Amino acid sequence: MSLSATKFVHPIxxxxxxxxxxxxxxxxxxxSNHTKLRFNKPIVxxxxxxxxxxxxxxxxxxxxxxxxxxxxxxxxxxxxTKEEGLxxxxxxxxxxxxxxxxxxxxxxxxxxxxxxLYNGQEAVSTGFIKFLKKEDYVVSTYRDHVHALSKGVPxxxxxxxxxxxxxxxxxxxxxxxxxxxxxxxxLGGFAFIGEGIPVATGAAFSSKYRREVLKExxxxxxxxxxxxxxxxxxxxxxxxxxxxxxxxxxxxxxxENNLWAIGMSHLRATSDPQIWKKGPAFGMPxxxxxxxxxxxxxxxxxxxxxxxxxxxxxxxxxxxxYRFRGHSLADPDExxxxxxxxxxxxxxxxxxxxxxxFDNKLASEQELxxxxxxxxxxxxxxxxxxxxxxxxxxxxxLENVFADPKGFGIGPDGKYRCEDPKFTQGTAHV
Amino acid sequence: MLRAIRHKNILPAFSAFRAFxxxxxxxxxxEALNSALDEEMSAxxxxxxxxxEVGEYQGAYKITKGLLDKYGPERVLDTPITEEMALIxxxxxxxxxxxxxxxxxxxxxxxxVVEFMTFNFSMQAIDxxxxxxxxxxYMSAGQISVPIVFRGPNGAAAGVGAQxxxxxxxxxxxxxxxxxxxxxxxEDARGxxxxxxxxxxxxxxxxxxxxxxxxxxxxxxxxxxxxxxPIGKAKIERxxxxxxxxxFSKMVGYALKAAEILAKEGISxxxxxxxxxRPLDRSTINASVRKTNRLVTVEEGFPQHGVGAEICTSVIExxxxxxxxxxxxxxxxxxxxxYAANLERMAVPQVEDIVRAAKRACYRSVPLxxxx
Numbered sequence: 001m002s003l004s005a006t007k008f009v010h011p012i013x014x015x016x017x018x019x020x021x022x023x024x025x026x027x028x029x030x031x032s033n034h035t036k037l038r039f040n041k042p043i044v045x046x047x048x049x050x051x052x053x054x055x056x057x058x059x060x061x062x063x064x065x066x067x068x069x070x071x072x073x074x075x076x077x078x079x080x081t082k083e084e085g086l087x088x089x090x091x092x093x094x095x096x097x098x099x100x101x102x103x104x105x106x107x108x109x110x111x112x113x114x115x116x117l118y119n120g121q122e123a124v125s126t127g128f129i130k131f132l133k134k135e136d137y138v139v140s141t142y143r144d145h146v147h148a149l150s151k152g153v154p155x156x157x158x159x160x161x162x163x164x165x166x167x168x169x170x171x172x173x174x175x176x177x178x179x180x181x182x183x184x185x186x187l188g189g190f191a192f193i194g195e196g197i198p199v200a201t202g203a204a205f206s207s208k209y210r211r212e213v214l215k216e217x218x219x220x221x222x223x224x225x226x227x228x229x230x231x232x233x234x235x236x237x238x239x240x241x242x243x244x245x246x247x248x249x250x251x252x253x254x255x256e257n258n259l260w261a262i263g264m265s266h267l268r269a270t271s272d273p274q275i276w277k278k279g280p281a282f283g284m285p286x287x288x289x290x291x292x293x294x295x296x297x298x299x300x301x302x303x304x305x306x307x308x309x310x311x312x313x314x315x316x317x318x319x320x321x322y323r324f325r326g327h328s329l330a331d332p333d334e335x336x337x338x339x340x341x342x343x344x345x346x347x348x349x350x351x352x353x354x355x356x357x358f359d360n361k362l363a364s365e366q367e368l369x370x371x372x373x374x375x376x377x378x379x380x381x382x383x384x385x386x387x388x389x390x391x392x393x394x395x396x397x398l399e400n401v402f403a404d405p406k407g408f409g410i411g412p413d414g415k416y417r418c419e420d421p422k423f424t425q426g427t428a429h430v
Numbered sequence: 431m432l433r434a435i436r437h438k439n440i441l442p443a444f445s446a447f448r449a450f451x452x453x454x455x456x457x458x459x460x461e462a463l464n465s466a467l468d469e470e471m472s473a474x475x476x477x478x479x480x481x482x483e484v485g486e487y488q489g490a491y492k493i494t495k496g497l498l499d500k501y502g503p504e505r506v507l508d509t510p511i512t513e514e515m516a517l518i519x520x521x522x523x524x525x526x527x528x529x530x531x532x533x534x535x536x537x538x539x540x541x542x543v544v545e546f547m548t549f550n551f552s553m554q555a556i557d558x559x560x561x562x563x564x565x566x567x568y569m570s571a572g573q574i575s576v577p578i579v580f581r582g583p584n585g586a587a588a589g590v591g592a593q594x595x596x597x598x599x600x601x602x603x604x605x606x607x608x609x610x611x612x613x614x615x616x617e618d619a620r621g622x623x624x625x626x627x628x629x630x631x632x633x634x635x636x637x638x639x640x641x642x643x644x645x646x647x648x649x650x651x652x653x654x655x656x657x658x659x660p661i662g663k664a665k666i667e668r669x670x671x672x673x674x675x676x677x678f679s680k681m682v683g684y685a686l687k688a689a690e691i692l693a694k695e696g697i698s699x700x701x702x703x704x705x706x707x708r709p710l711d712r713s714t715i716n717a718s719v720r721k722t723n724r725l726v727t728v729e730e731g732f733p734q735h736g737v738g739a740e741i742c743t744s745v746i747e748x749x750x751x752x753x754x755x756x757x758x759x760x761x762x763x764x765x766x767x768x769y770a771a772n773l774e775r776m777a778v779p780q781v782e783d784i785v786r787a788a789k790r791a792c793y794r795s796v797p798l799x800x801x802x
Binding site for chain 2: 137139170171172173174178180181182183187188189190191192195197198199200201202203204205206207209210212213214236239240243399400401402403404
C-alpha cells in the first residue's frame with residue numbers, strides 16, 4: 001500500500017527535539033511539554049502526552065512541521081489567508097457559542113434528554129469539515145451538534161431539533177443524538193459508539209460503486225467518520241478499517257481522542273493507547289495530530305481528504321483533543337483532574353487561532369469582535385425561532401416509519417406506492 | 431407426495447385462476463430465489479449482493495450461484511471472512527461490519543441485498559438492522575430511507591443444534607420500521623424477493639433451508655420478469671369452512687398436509703400462508719376466522735411473544751364475537767433446539783400436532799393439558 005510521499009512520515013531516527021521550540025510561529029500551539037498529567041491511577045501517562053513519545057521507538061512528527069519546512073522556502077510563511085482565517089474563526093465561534101447556549105437552554109428546561117457538548121474540540125470539526133464539498137458525507141456520533149453546524153445545517157434548525165419542535169432538521173423526531181440532513185449530506189448522529197463507522201464505510205462504498213460500477217462521472221465524494229477514543233476498542237472499528245483498506249474506500253477515519261470515555265480514561269481501557277498505530281496494521285496511513293490547533297488539523301485533513309478523493313484509499317487520523325465540559329450535561333465530571341483541565345484550557349483552539357491571526361496581522365480585534373457579535377445575534381435569533389416554533393402535531397407520530405407506508409410495494413398502476421403524493425400520511429388512525 | 435397434494439388442492443382465492451396443467455413448469459425455491467436476484471440485478475445496476483460466500487463459493491446454499499460470473503466481483507461481494515470458512519466459530523465475526531456497510535450504502539440510493547448465512551448470525555448485526563436500518567427513516571423524518579434487503583435461511587434445519595436453529599420472525603416483526611417477509615413456495619420466493627428488492631424500506635426476508643430444494647409448479651405469470659407480489663397480503667392456500675390454520679414458511683407445507691388428513695375426517699380446514707409477518711395481513715386472517723369461527727396458528731419459533739401470540743390477540747380484539755372455540759397456538763417447544771434427532775422432532779411442530787389442535791378447536795377430541 002503506497003503512502004503519498006513525504007507527508008505521512010514517522011521517521012525513526014529523528015530526535016525528539018525537532019518538534020518543539022525552534023519554529024516561532026508554532027511554538028505556542030504545541031502547548032507545554034508537560035509529560036506528566038495525573039489520572040486516577042498512576043499509569044505511565046508520560047509517553048502518551050509527550051510530543052515525541054520518548055519511550056517509544058518511533059517518535060511522531062507533526063505533519064505541520066514537514067509542511068512548514070517546505071513553506072519556509074516559499075514567499076509567504078502563512079498557512080492561511082485572511083479570508084480562510086476568518087471563516088475558520090467564525091465556524092469555531094459558532095460551535096463554541098452554540099454549545100454554550102445549549103447548556104443554558106438545558107438548565108432552563110427547554111432542552112431535555114441526553115445532550116453531549118463539544119466545547120474544546122472545535123478545531124477538529126472546523127479543520128476537517130471546512131475542506132469538504134457539499135456533496136461529501138459526514139457521519140458522526142451523539143456529539144454531533146458542531147459537526148452539523150460545520151457541515152452547513154442552519155443553527156436555527158439544529159436548535160429547533162434540540163427543542164423538539166416540528167421545524168427542526170429532523171422535524172423533532174431525532175433529537176440531540178440523531179441529527180440527519182440529506183441536503184447537507186450529514187448522515188447522523190448515532191447513539192451507539194461505533195455504529196456510525198460501518199455506515200460511513202457504506203457511504204464511501206456507495207460513492208466508489210457509483211464511480212466504478214454505475215460509471216457516474218464526478219462521483220468522488222469523500223466520507224468523514226468522526227468517533228472517539230472509546231470506540232477504538234470496539235469490534236466494528238476494526239472490521240471497518242479492514243474493509244475500507246481492502247476495498248480502498250474514499251473515507252477518512254477521524255478519531256477525536258479526548259482521553260475520556262465518560263469516566264473511563266483511555267489509558268486505563270486500552271492496551272496500546274496510540275490509536276494512530278492501528279492504521280498501518282490494516283494497511284492505511286495512521287497520523288497523529290494536535291487536535292487543539294486548527295491549522296495543524298487542516299494540513300492533515302487536506303492531505304487525507306485529497307488522498308481519498310484521488311482513490312488511494314482510507315486514512316486514520318488521531319486528533320489529540322479535549323472536551324472542556326463533561327461527557328454530557330448530566331455528567332458531574334468529577335473524575336478528571338482539575339490540573340489536566342487547566343492545561344487544556346490553556347490550549348483552547350479558539351484562543352490559539354486568535355493569537356495566530358493577531359500575530360500575523362491577518363485580522364484585527366474589531367473584526368473578530370464583529371464576528372463574535374454576529375454569531376451571538378444569530379444564536380439569539382435561532383433560540384427565538386426555536387421557542388416560537390410549534391411542537392409536532394399529533395398526526396406526525398405515525399409518519400415516516402416507512403418510506404412506503406402502505407407496504408404493498410407496487411401500486412395497481414405499476415408505480416411505487418411511495419410515489420403517491422399522499423405517502424407521508426400514516427395508515428393507522430390515532 | 432407433496433407435489434401430488436398441491437396439484438389437487440391449491441386454488442388461490444383472489445388471484446386469477448391458474449391452470450395447473452400437466453405441462454406446468456416446476457421450479458425449486460432455490461432456482462426461484464436465484465432467478466429473482468438475477469433479474470433484479472440486471473434490471474437495476476444499483477442492486478448489489480453482499481455476504482459470506484456469496485461469490486466464489488456460489489453461495490453457502492447455492493442461492494447466488496452463477497451471479498458472480500455474470501455480474502462480476504463489484505456487484506457480488508464476498509465479505510472478508512471467505513478464507514476462514516473452515517473455522518465455524520469465526521463465521522460470525524464480521525456480521526456487524528458488513529451489515530452496517532450495507533446500511534450506509536443504502537442511505538445513498540444503492541440497493542444492497544445482504545445475505546446472512548443463517549439469521550442466527552444476524553444477532554451479531556442486529557444493532558444495524560434495527561438501529562440504523564429500521565429507525566433511520568423515522569429519526570431523519572423521511573430524509574434518509576434505507577432500501578436494503580436482509581435475506582437468509584431462518585428457523586430450524588436438520589440437526590444443526592441450538593445456536594443455528596432459532597426462528598427470528600417474532601423478533602424482527604415486533605420492530606416498527608422493518609418489513610418482514612417469509613415465503614413458502616417458489617412463487618412466493620420469486621414474487622416476494624422481487625418486491626423486497628424494489629421496496630424503498632428495509633426488508634428482512636426469512637427463507638428456510640429445508641425448502642430450498644423443494645420444487646413447486648409455477649405459472650407463466652410467475653416467470654415473467656416483472657412479477658411481484660404485494661407486501662402485506664397473505665395468501666389463502668386452501669379454502670375451507672371449519673377451521674382457519676395460519677402458518678408461514680415451512681409450516682405451510684405441514685399445515686397443508688394436516689388439512690388433507692383433516693379432510694378425511696370431515697373437517698374442512700382453511701390454510702392461510704401469511705407471506706408477510708410485518709405488516710401482518712390482519713384483514714385476511716380476520717375475514718377467514720369470521721367465516722370458520724375457529725383459529726389455529728402454527729409457527730416454528732418459540733411460543734412466548736411469538737407470531738401466533740400476535741395473531742391470536744388480533745383475532746380476539748377484532749373478531750371475538752365470531753369465535754366458537756378458544757384460539758389454539760402451536761409453536762416450537764420452549765427450549766433451545768436439542769441436537770438428538772428424536773428430541774428435535776419433538777421440539778418442532780409436526781403434522782400430528784396441527785391435526786390434534788385443529789380437532790381440539792372443533793371439539794372433536796378430548797382436550798389435552800397444555801404442555802409446559
